[in-house]
Every structure is written in structure tokens, then in C-alpha cells.
Amino acid sequence: MLSIIRPVIAALTACCLGMTVAQAETRVTYKSAKSTSSYYQMAVQIAEAMKTGSGGNIIVTVEESQGSVQNVMEAAVRTGNYVFTTPPVLVRLAQGGKAMFKDKANPKFDEIRALFPIPSLTMHFVMRSDSGVSTFADLEGKTVLIGKGSFGAREGAKYLKLFGLEGKVTLADVELNNAVPALKNKQIDGFVTAGSYPAPNVIEAAASTGVTVLSLSDEQIAKTKRTRLVIPAGTYAGIDNEIVTTSLPVVAHTTTSMDDDTAY
Template identity: 30%
Template sequence: MLRRNLLGATILGAAAPALFAPAIAQPRNASWPRALNMGTAAPGGTYALYGPAWGQIAQEATGVQISYRTTQGPNQNIILVNRKEIELGMATMGVALQAWNGVGAWTQGNKFRDIRALFPMYDTPFHGIALKRTGITKHADLNGKSVGVGPRGGTPGTYYPQLLQELGVTPSAVRYGSASDLVGQIQDGLLDAFLFASGVPVPAFSEIEVQAEVNFLDFTQDEITKLTAKYPELAAGSLPMGTYRTQQKPLGIVGMYNFAIVHKSIPDDLAYEITKSVLSQNARLKAAIAAASETLAANWTKNTFLPFHPGAARYLRESGQQVPDNLVQA
């Protein structure tokens, strides 16, 4: 029943890995699995780039082949990791909190307790983009407008409709899809705005600002105060000048942190080596994707509830981090 009813069930049978690592990997420990699967997300978002970047580092360090499965994003990654249909994934902590406690419509009351945290990734700021010709400059302008919010199973697809409702904004339509598809709809005049949450710069936003004049949609201080009071998993922040080529001012945002996740059954020493390989090679990861500048051991504190895998906690502690025992679980 769970397999049929939970988010993404109609996709799971047909979804094929978007990218495969070479089939020549040889595990450096004979007790490790020969291969692992990682859930990423739809094209146009940061997960689609970040996942293969850290996966390649982990594969080289462990000799375990890692392949990649295109998913709807954090919600579906959690479902698949919990079922062990994939072993590795990525999720925002707001969605992970819903999963752990079995709240949020997408969980259908199920608690996903077989997932573990590996390492911190980066912050996910909520913000939007619209073509300048629409006259849309802020979220309050979206009443009666059509908006895209990313895949239904992603963080923005889960949260952005709720954020708009909290702000008293009622779009004429809310559409779901990959970032690359929604950007195309913006350019074709089929959507008035695209609202998203991802590592910055959002690849799809960077793409469209090169091709057209755009306005970036951020939040006022009053809106930020209201949203963070309603959703404590959100934190206030700002995107500095230079995040996007054509932005005119720092952008006020709310955001939540991303973590790599793993099924609890992965061997401790394998989880240790994966975590060590990624966190000890930050310069290399940053060269592959800018969002990795925040992939630092010290940012483990962005996770206050999801148990770390014992192998991951071992490396974090070796690197000087004070991870408490109550945040580690086999």
C-alpha cells in the first residue's frame, strides 16, 4: 500500500538513472556493496549538479560505484532511501523534519525513521524570478498570476504554496515541473513567475537572466518575520550582490539547510569514508559547484533532530566537531 500511495509512485517504475558512473569501480573493502544509488532531482536545480559532484569524490575514495537517479527532489529522495530503493540522497531539513515526524500531506502520516544524516551541504534560499515586462517586482504582485514552484516532490513545491498562503497571496494557478521546464514556460509567456528554492545561484535563474531582462523576487523584512514565526525551520538571510549577474540589490530571503542522507544499514566504515572524502575536499567540490562553499563540517549544527549515521558522526568528531550522543543513531 505504501508503495502505491506515497509521492512519486507513478514515476518510480519508469524513472531511469540520469547519469551512471563507469562500471569498473572496485570497493576498497570486500564487505562493502559494489554499488550504491543516489537520488538527485529534476534538471535545472542544484541537486542535479551537486549530487554527481560529491558522488564522484566518494566513489574515488571508496571504490564503490555510485549511480544517479533523477527524482522529484527531497520528498521522493526520503521515501526512496527509507525503502532502500536507493541508498543515498539529499534533502532539505524542513522536508526531513516533516518526514521524521510524519506530518505534511505528502507523508500520509507515515514516519520515515530509517534515514540518517551524512554531512551538511548548503543553505536553500526561497526566492523568485519574473520577466521585467510582466511588471512583477515582489511576491505581493503575484495575486491572480500564474506561478511555477518546481517539482511537486521538491522543497519549493512543498513549501512555496504554503508561504504564499501565509502572506495572503493567491495566484491564479500553481504549476509544478522541473526548473528547466518552468523556465521555458516563463520565456514562452505561459507563466508569470517562477518561485524556487535551491543552492545559489539557481542554474535555471542564471540561464534566463542571460536571455531576458528579469526581476528577482525577494521578501520584505515584515514578510520574513511573519514566515519565520510560522515556520521555525526557516531562517532569515540575504543573497549578496553578485549572486546573480543582473541583480540590483541584496535579496532578502528565508532558507533552510540541505543535508546528504543515507539508509541506516550502510556499513559504518563506508559512511565514514564517504563523509570524510567529501568534507576533506571542499576546494575540489567548490570547483565543481559554487554552492559547496557551505559544505563544511562546522555546519553540522544546522541539523538539530535527524540522527547522524555513526560513521558520519565519527568523522565529524575526528574533525573537531562536538556532535552529541543523542544526535547519533545506528
């Protein structure tokens, strides 16, 4: 992940260096993801780069979030310099009042604008290595944590339904932040997480417990209507095979409340 985000951070720093030192301090709120996610760590790095590159003129405060849906919803009520991350598809759904935004339409959603892309959201179906699960068919009768309220949680539930597993898998009532301890204590057989790879919680689980990350077949990928992505072998401890999964573009957005000089 670091090799992917360094160019983004370098570009942001370079842009900031072009600003005048005399500029008054500007404060920006960056709504990210769970504090245990790769996206949150990335946001912290971006905040540091912005402060350094602007000579302290731009101060970015990173906020934890329950996920992309919450980030988009807050765009309707936040004022000033509000930056948030989400797949662009959620912005389109919000603007159209569809899916999870049904009956929540707001003209403020039309004021959202894109800033810059960040590494894609990558689906991880992580199973304890002693769970006996190596394919999606093996998930039947198992207990899996998918989280609550986030885009990743909805995506995980969608995949289980698409693959004929709805009602055949017990969904654990545990927050995603507690996935690794729950896996270690054998409260769950696995968890679903969606973030850029390598994902911190998957790294921790692989190092401390031993895990298998499920691969999707080409047929399953086609059902999801997402982009095929291959996580290289050796990305996670103990996993020497490539992991075939899906990804979705993610972009940092703001609203027209932010002036152009700060945005760009």
C-alpha cells in the same frame, strides 16, 4: 555555490583516500533533485570525488528526483547503500507521520541517519523583467510556476498563502524543468525555485530573458519561520541589488542499511 561545496567535496575525497585499495567495489545510490538544479550538479561532483578519492572502490550513481519528499518516502523501501538529500525537518515529519507524511508512517523512517550538510535550500521568486512585478503585492493576477510534488513547490504555495495571495495568482500546470522556456515564451510571468544559489535555472533565465528576483521584507520572513539569507548583488546577470530571501538547512542522509565504513 562552487566555493561552498568545494570543502565538502575535498573532505569526502580525503576520507576516501584513507581507504585500502584492496577494498571491494561498493555501489551507492545518491538520490538528489531535478537534473536542472544546483543540487543535482553538486551530486555529480560528489560522485566524481568519491570515485577518485576511493581509487574507484566506491561508485556513486546519481538519480534524479522530484524533490525531497520523494527522497524521504523512498528511504522506507530502498535497501542497501541509499543516500538522499532533504531538509532535516522532513525527516522529523516523516518519523512523526505528520503533514505530507500523514497516513504514511513507516518504522523504516526511524532508521534514517544524517551524513553531512550541503548548501542550504534557498527560495527564489523569479519574475520576467517586463512582467511589472517588483514586490509580492504585484503578483496578483499573474501566472506563476511553482512546480509539483517537491518541497520547494509546497514552500512556494505556503508563501503565497502567508502573503495573502492564495487564489489571486494563477499557478501554471507546467513542470519546473520547463520554467525557463515557459518564461521566454511568455506562458508564465515567473517561477519559484528552491535550491542553493546560484541556481542554474535562474542563471539561465537571467542571461537569456532578463529577470527580477523578489526580496522578502523582515515581516514576511518572520511569517515563513525560516532563516533570513542575503544573496549578494551581482550573483545573477542584470541584478545589481542584494536579494533578501529565506533558506532552510539541507543534509545528505542514509539509513542503517548502509554499513559504517561506507557511510563515514
